[in-house]
Amino acid sequence: MRYHKIPDETVKRLPLYWRALKFMSAQGETHISSQKLSDISHINPWQIRKDLSYFGALGVRGIGYKTKKLSEKIGDILRLNGTQKAALVGVGNLGQALLKYSGFKSYGLEIIAAFDKNHKTIGKTINQVTIDNISKLRELKRSKIHIGIITVPEAEAQEVAVELVNAGVCGILNFAPLYLDLPKNVTVINIDIALDLALLPYYMPAKLVARRYIGK
Amino acid sequence: MRYHKIPDETVKRLPLYWRALKFMSAQGETHISSQKLSDISHINPWQIRKDLSYFGALGVRGIGYKTKKLSEKIGDILRLNGTQKAALVGVGNLGQALLKYSGFKSYGLEIIAAFDKNHKTIGKTINQVTIDNISKLRELKRSKIHIGIITVPEAEAQEVAVELVNAGVCGILNFAPLYLDLPKNVTVINIDIALDLALLPYYMPAKLVARRYIGK
DNA sequence: GGGTGTGAAGGGATTCACAGCA
DNA sequence: TGCTGTGAATCCCTTCACACCC
Numbered sequence: 001m002r003y004h005k006i007p008d009e010t011v012k013r014l015p016l017y018w019r020a021l022k023f024m025s026a027q028g029e030t031h032i033s034s035q036k037l038s039d040i041s042h043i044n045p046w047q048i049r050k051d052l053s054y055f056g057a058l059g060v061r062g063i064g065y066k067t068k069k070l071s072e073k074i075g076d077i078l079r080l081n082g083t084q085k086a087a088l089v090g091v092g093n094l095g096q097a098l099l100k101y102s103g104f105k106s107y108g109l110e111i112i113a114a115f116d117k118n119h120k121t122i123g124k125t126i127n128q129v130t131i132d133n134i135s136k137l138r139e140l141k142r143s144k145i146h147i148g149i150i151t152v153p154e155a156e157a158q159e160v161a162v163e164l165v166n167a168g169v170c171g172i173l174n175f176a177p178l179y180l181d182l183p184k185n186v187t188v189i190n191i192d193i194a195l196d197l198a199l200l201p202y203y204m205p206a207k208l209v210a211r212r213y214i215g216k
Numbered sequence: 217m218r219y220h221k222i223p224d225e226t227v228k229r230l231p232l233y234w235r236a237l238k239f240m241s242a243q244g245e246t247h248i249s250s251q252k253l254s255d256i257s258h259i260n261p262w263q264i265r266k267d268l269s270y271f272g273a274l275g276v277r278g279i280g281y282k283t284k285k286l287s288e289k290i291g292d293i294l295r296l297n298g299t300q301k302a303a304l305v306g307v308g309n310l311g312q313a314l315l316k317y318s319g320f321k322s323y324g325l326e327i328i329a330a331f332d333k334n335h336k337t338i339g340k341t342i343n344q345v346t347i348d349n350i351s352k353l354r355e356l357k358r359s360k361i362h363i364g365i366i367t368v369p370e371a372e373a374q375e376v377a378v379e380l381v382n383a384g385v386c387g388i389l390n391f392a393p394l395y396l397d398l399p400k401n402v403t404v405i406n407i408d409i410a411l412d413l414a415l416l417p418y419y420m421p422a423k424l425v426a427r428r429y430i431g432k
Numbered sequence: 433g434g435g436t437g438t439g440a441a442g443g444g445a446t447t448c449a450c451a452g453c454a
Numbered sequence: 455t456g457c458t459g460t461g462a463a464t465c466c467c468t469t470c471a472c473a474c475c476c
Contacts, residue, residue: 079417201295
């Protein structure tokens with residue numbers, strides 16, 4: 001296994017393993033088998049082993065994986081070890097919730113700047129971050145922030161995204177429900193809660209009635 | 217094409233098409249081609265045509281799709297037409313943001329009940345919803361609510377989920393970062409923002425350095 | 433002409449089954 | 455014995471190419 005391309009689907013599962021390993025670590029478990037990891041993450045054991053094998057032999061046959069070693073390894077792969085600074089734009093309901101949310105820290109993310117255009121919001125301090133006028137976005141360049149979080153309304157999102165990129169951002173977490181048109185070297189992760197929600201009725205029990213389509 | 221199983225991946229894309237169609241409708245477009253739909257949704261035209269073909273011949277050769285007809289059809293498939301009532305448990309930062317969020321309405325979801333265990337929060341009214349004591353969750357059964365939204369801390373999520381199911385809920389939107397162990401007939405959609413966020417550093421430009429692993 | 437609908441081909445991810453090693 | 459690591463087989467989804475129809 002040399003110079004192996006890692007499937008995107010595998011990468012998507014890594015944070016899940018990471019979360020499960022932290023959980024096991026907290027329980028004081030020093031070792032974990034793919035079966036046990038499966039019990040927590042609900043991914044098949046062979047899928048887990050296959051996924052992990054892309055990164056070399058991380059386990060010990062007959063024993064399993066060392067909890068701490070494995071979680072460090074996954075952290076290295078995902079580059080979650082160490083802290084990354086982020087700027088948030090749009091301090092509405094969601095923006096405020098994210099600012100107050102402490103869970104980002106364990107993923108190495110720290111929001112150290114926030115912007116809004118509402119004068120009632122500007123100047124407020126939430127969770128040690130003072131909200132700036134959005135017009136000062138371009139001054140962000142100095143602070144070497146590479147991650148931006150967009151929580152502005154849909155109509156303003158594209159414009160804000162461009163300004164963030166101009167300010168040196170190359171990774172964006174986008175909560176606005178639209179596709180952001182940006183240079184290829186910018187990574188965008190879209191989170192649209194409503195889009196996920198929309199799947200719920202389809203998969204709810206009534207599905208048994210009409211899961212298959214009778215066509216033509 | 218008879219009795220054809222619809223791929224999950226196709227279902228996942230339907231809300232995206234639905235969103236794009238609403239956008240086009242708002243622009244006053246009565247017809248749309250798969251190419252145009254692709255421009256907005258950033259899904260390949262042939263993928264779109266394939267996806268839609270699972271539901272029968274919805275388009276007109278040489279013309280494209282009727283915007284309104286198609287969006288209604290997708291709404292029917294996803295069961296988004298009509299309103300579904302939901303109960304939210306855990307009125308913290310995120311819970312409040314969701315209560316105030318108006319975007320659910322267009323997906324046919326209306327939060328009509330909210331619960332918390334914090335006595336400072338109980339009794340407050342947010343967006344016309346008065347927050348109840350979480351101990352009253354079991355009384356929910358009468359109100360025929362089938363969707364539950366969980367925004368409580370991880371440690372309480374499993375317990376709350378079980379109570380929701382006891383109260384008649386069969387579809388859950390779970391924001392707590394853990395796997396909910398529930399009867400098979402309950403549909404759970406998990407949203408863990410941090411899990412998505414964790415992928416950002418991996419895909420950010422520095423990836424060019426170590427995207428592939430040099431093993432063994 | 434222009435754009436859909438769809439079998440067939442191709443590609444990738446999942447699953448299997450077992451070799452290999454503590 | 456127990457559990458990992460991994461080629462091979464399988465399955466499913468994506469992509470292609472073109473027939474078909476407005």
